Amino acid sequence: xxxxxxxxxxxxxxxxxxxxxxxxxxxxxxxxxxxxxxxxxxxxxxxxxxxxxxxxxxxxxxxxxxxxxxxxxxxxxxxxxxxxxxxxxxxxxxxxxxxxxxxxxxxxxxxxxxxxxxxxxxxxxxxxxxxxxxxxxxxxxxxxxxxxxxxxxxxxxxxxxxxxxxxxxxxxxxxxxxxxxxxxxxxxxxxxxxxxxxxxxxxxxxxxxxxxxxxxxxxxxxxxxxxxxxxxxxxxxxxxxxxxxxxxxxxxxxxxxxxxxxxxxxxxxxxxxxxxxxxxxxxxxxxxxxxxxxxxxxxxxxxxxxxxxxxxxxxxxxxxxxxxxxxxxxxxxxxxxxxxxxxxxxxxxxxxxxxxxxxxxxxxxxxxxxxxxxxxxxxxxxxxxxxxx
Ligand code: ATP
Ligand code: MG
Numbered sequence: 001x002x003x004x005x006x007x008x009x010x011x012x013x014x015x016x017x018x019x020x021x022x023x024x025x026x027x028x029x030x031x032x033x034x035x036x037x038x039x040x041x042x043x044x045x046x047x048x049x050x051x052x053x054x055x056x057x058x059x060x061x062x063x064x065x066x067x068x069x070x071x072x073x074x075x076x077x078x079x080x081x082x083x084x085x086x087x088x089x090x091x092x093x094x095x096x097x098x099x100x101x102x103x104x105x106x107x108x109x110x111x112x113x114x115x116x117x118x119x120x121x122x123x124x125x126x127x128x129x130x131x132x133x134x135x136x137x138x139x140x141x142x143x144x145x146x147x148x149x150x151x152x153x154x155x156x157x158x159x160x161x162x163x164x165x166x167x168x169x170x171x172x173x174x175x176x177x178x179x180x181x182x183x184x185x186x187x188x189x190x191x192x193x194x195x196x197x198x199x200x201x202x203x204x205x206x207x208x209x210x211x212x213x214x215x216x217x218x219x220x221x222x223x224x225x226x227x228x229x230x231x232x233x234x235x236x237x238x239x240x241x242x243x244x245x246x247x248x249x250x251x252x253x254x255x256x257x258x259x260x261x262x263x264x265x266x267x268x269x270x271x272x273x274x275x276x277x278x279x280x281x282x283x284x285x286x287x288x289x290x291x292x293x294x295x296x297x298x299x300x301x302x303x304x305x306x307x308x309x310x311x312x313x314x315x316x317x318x319x320x321x322x323x324x325x326x327x328x329x330x331x332x333x334x335x336x337x338x339x340x341x342x343x344x345x346x347x348x349x350x351x352x353x354x355x356x357x358x359x360x361x362x363x364x365x366x367x368x369x370x371x372x373x374x375x376x377x378x379x380x381x382x383x384x385x386x387x388x389x
Pocket of ligand 2: 033034247248262263
């Protein structure tokens, strides 16, 4: 069953695990996420439900005002194989964020971090009759998603939100967070997957992508730069978001102020560069990921400048100069790696990324490769700009 087909009836049954039936005022599908199934659960004033984790002083929703609804989500277990470990991460990360935001004296902390609300039995997850895992978060009211950033100002806001997020988590005490998607960042295994897919040629498409395979062969050397820096100890592992994009940033509906990065399921150990590089990929060309007119795909310096300024404003306090020295390169690396993943999926017959037209994955790959070339041409200038900030 796809996550979008999770019925309202199933959600209503799950809602009963988080709030007494008499407390529920409404339930409706919510948002535009593609991974989990999300519902807004409206509660009556004085509703009976568990207190949010990390805020045990609050007995229930009463007194929390209009923002006390819940976002009820069924976790997609085809993507996240270990929901318990995922919730373990989420609890530690959100408690840490809350403690730091409160210590900094920020107002409305409930709107600046996700907050887990356990089920009535006190557990962070509720299992339904089909074995599905459900969780609830405090619903952040009066906010909207920032959406794709297309101008230097919005890119800067997004970069700053990401930098702050990484900075707040830079001192999360051990143990290491669980990797919620194994091998997520293993570029070498991605490249090996590609070579295997090209050899096997299961969909009979390899002959049509000679130019792309050639591009891969010419560029693959030197891509281990950051991984080698990690091995030698020159840069260190951080805690990263791994899906930082405008759709996952909530901003205040009235003022536009950045509030909270959501969608924390992929938060895990990684390199700061992976998040930054993915933002270079998604926010520095004013085009969509599957743009057909490759002439329009271009890394634009004013957008990169917005991103780098915002990011360093937020992350500056913890980022070392060694880490900073790979930021421009990171954009190229991540864009290349994602391009290879699209090409791999094309060669396998479109098994992973959903396609909406023939050659869709190949188009996506070509867009990434064009952007790689554009970044490559401007890489020195990009890094010089980072060094100046
Ligand atoms: P994606 O496709 O981005 O991976 P997802 O299925 O993992 O999405 P989320 O990004 O977690 O889903 O959220 C689904 C929707 O709910 C989004 O529109 C998001 O902006 C919104 N949202 C997430 N958390 C909250 C919250 N605590 N309060 C209000 N809205 C939220
Ligand atoms: Mg999302």
